[in-house]
Amino acid sequence: MVDVEYQPVGDQGVLVVFGDVIDDFTISSVQALDAALAADPPIGMTEAVPTFTTLLVCFDPLITDHPSLTAAIENTLNSVAAAISSDLDSGSKAGSKAGRTHTIDVCYEADCAPDMHAVCARMDLSPASVIAAHSDASYTVGMYGFAPGYAYLHGTPSPLQIPRNPTPGPPRPAGSVIIAGQQCLIIPSVLSTGWYAIGRTASAVMTDDDNHPFRFDVGDTIRFNVIDHDEFHRQSTDLINKRAYHINNDR
Amino acid sequence: MTTAMLRVHQAGPLVTIQDSGRPSQMRFGVPASGPMDPFAHRVANAVLGRPSDAATIEISVGGLMLECEVGPITVAICGGGFRIEHNSLRCSAWTVVTLHPGDNLRVAAGDYGSWCYLAFSGSLEATRWLSSCSTHVRAGLGGRVVTAGTELIIHDASADEDRDGPVEPPIDARPTRLLRVVLGPQPNCFGESAVETLLNREFTLTAASDRMGVRLNGPTLPLGDALSIASTPIVRGSLQVAGDGTATLLLADHQTTGGYPKIATVLSDDTNRATQLRAGDIIRFERVEPHEAIVAARTSASLRNRQLEALSKRPGIEARQLLSTNLIGGIHHQADTDTDTDTDTDDVPTETTVA
Numbered sequence: 001m002v003d004v005e006y007q008p009v010g011d012q013g014v015l016v017v018f019g020d021v022i023d024d025f026t027i028s029s030v031q032a033l034d035a036a037l038a039a040d041p042p043i044g045m046t047e048a049v050p051t052f053t054t055l056l057v058c059f060d061p062l063i064t065d066h067p068s069l070t071a072a073i074e075n076t077l078n079s080v081a082a083a084i085s086s087d088l089d090s091g092s093k094a095g096s097k098a099g100r101t102h103t104i105d106v107c108y109e110a111d112c113a114p115d116m117h118a119v120c121a122r123m124d125l126s127p128a129s130v131i132a133a134h135s136d137a138s139y140t141v142g143m144y145g146f147a148p149g150y151a152y153l154h155g156t157p158s159p160l161q162i163p164r165n166p167t168p169g170p171p172r173p174a175g176s177v178i179i180a181g182q183q184c185l186i187i188p189s190v191l192s193t194g195w196y197a198i199g200r201t202a203s204a205v206m207t208d209d210d211n212h213p214f215r216f217d218v219g220d221t222i223r224f225n226v227i228d229h230d231e232f233h234r235q236s237t238d239l240i241n242k243r244a245y246h247i248n249n250d251r
Numbered sequence: 252m253t254t255a256m257l258r259v260h261q262a263g264p265l266v267t268i269q270d271s272g273r274p275s276q277m278r279f280g281v282p283a284s285g286p287m288d289p290f291a292h293r294v295a296n297a298v299l300g301r302p303s304d305a306a307t308i309e310i311s312v313g314g315l316m317l318e319c320e321v322g323p324i325t326v327a328i329c330g331g332g333f334r335i336e337h338n339s340l341r342c343s344a345w346t347v348v349t350l351h352p353g354d355n356l357r358v359a360a361g362d363y364g365s366w367c368y369l370a371f372s373g374s375l376e377a378t379r380w381l382s383s384c385s386t387h388v389r390a391g392l393g394g395r396v397v398t399a400g401t402e403l404i405i406h407d408a409s410a411d412e413d414r415d416g417p418v419e420p421p422i423d424a425r426p427t428r429l430l431r432v433v434l435g436p437q438p439n440c441f442g443e444s445a446v447e448t449l450l451n452r453e454f455t456l457t458a459a460s461d462r463m464g465v466r467l468n469g470p471t472l473p474l475g476d477a478l479s480i481a482s483t484p485i486v487r488g489s490l491q492v493a494g495d496g497t498a499t500l501l502l503a504d505h506q507t508t509g510g511y512p513k514i515a516t517v518l519s520d521d522t523n524r525a526t527q528l529r530a531g532d533i534i535r536f537e538r539v540e541p542h543e544a545i546v547a548a549r550t551s552a553s554l555r556n557r558q559l560e561a562l563s564k565r566p567g568i569e570a571r572q573l574l575s576t577n578l579i580g581g582i583h584h585q586a587d588t589d590t591d592t593d594t595d596t597d598d599v600p601t602e603t604t605v606a
Contacts, residue, residue, distance in 0.1 A: 010489075010518055011516075015483065047276075049277045062548070062552055065545045145280055149279065152482075213381060
């Protein structure tokens, strides 16, 4: 049984609250409801916004209202509740049933990993063990937030769960892989942050394709593949050439 | 049908291209953006017979000066109470005017209002992103920020001089100072006293204000044990309270999630109208129940449709020509005084409700 709370959001939504604590069961429950509502949207639903512990379901107030939408959500939730429980019993990781799996090439060396030394010092680890721990783990896309394209990945293993720095550090380039607590992010644009940059990818998390502008959806699984500095540079150059090709062909 | 070009000579900060926005992308961290005052944007397009989602220039209190280099083209300006001059002659605040090559148009802050919309008889050339050319200013995505030197290219431009003349602003064009809210969605994060303070005290808009939101100054809204909550979704109209107890009203370019709790959500129509307030203006909040919020949304939607219909049947050309002659003669336009009058519509709070 999934126990939730429904809260009104102005004249435009209902917030489904699954709990306060970020854990696999809560994330799985949010994502199962999100997927079920997407597959069969209630009348008047306009969009759904998942976070780690809640799902906002927005509606058109000219078509439906809070009680009608809440009843529809409750029905959908009941129909997926059994599936959520059995998944968890069988030991599946959060979100692993819902989405696609992406493997992202990451360079953890030199200027791609400006905060590697800080993480090693703070967590008492060698660079090799940081890289092994980070790239062996699998991550779930838990939510987007902050700004367009910022996908919050859940699953940073406990030896790497470094508290975020209260003051933002120097700007990190797009493609930086940053960590703090249980979370990990691939930043789509330059950012000054209190998180720690331990690697960098040449793969763009936001694309120029208007039909698929974001590579990840909530519920997808992300894995990281270690590449060296030469390979990173080769991929970066490829990306720049591809972009230039697209721009020239758009004209 | 031809192409027109307007050259911007001066533009204040936050002058951007906005169409009706890009809804339903919040799950990717993308707010809908679009006009701060969506109804004024709709009116500006409607008085030109343009689709309601057509691209316009959103002009801030910083104003705009432009010159028609290739024309003619008919344009509309609607929203707030701005000061409009066509070739140095004062027009009404909401107006339709045809620009010929060499003509100048100047938009400056007026009696009230923070945003107005420049719409075109034609299609404004603009960069689209996720099916919309609305500018998300902070992310630099879609549309563009308009600055001195920007060339505005309008395709299929036409001169519809029979549309020229003043547009009468709707009776509730002036911003509301009483904002109706539904409490929540995180009531557990606040004590009784915070809600009581929110509903019984006054708050002042600060200058910390942009398309993302506006920070409020006022009594502290104490949080309970809520500083380490997981991030939850934010909508346009969310009242988010930071750790120091200060509230921010989130607007068109809002973040889609945030780690601070939300004490209440302002009704959509009140949020839209409140965007026309300025720093220093005082507001109050009034609690409504969710079912009342739905009734209010439906009432205001049908009011907006009636207003748009009325505006599409503007007075005949002769009457308008007479009015514009009076304007050139220096007689103050009637619309400026009309909006001062209180109205008898119970469903829409007016300034006098508070005062």
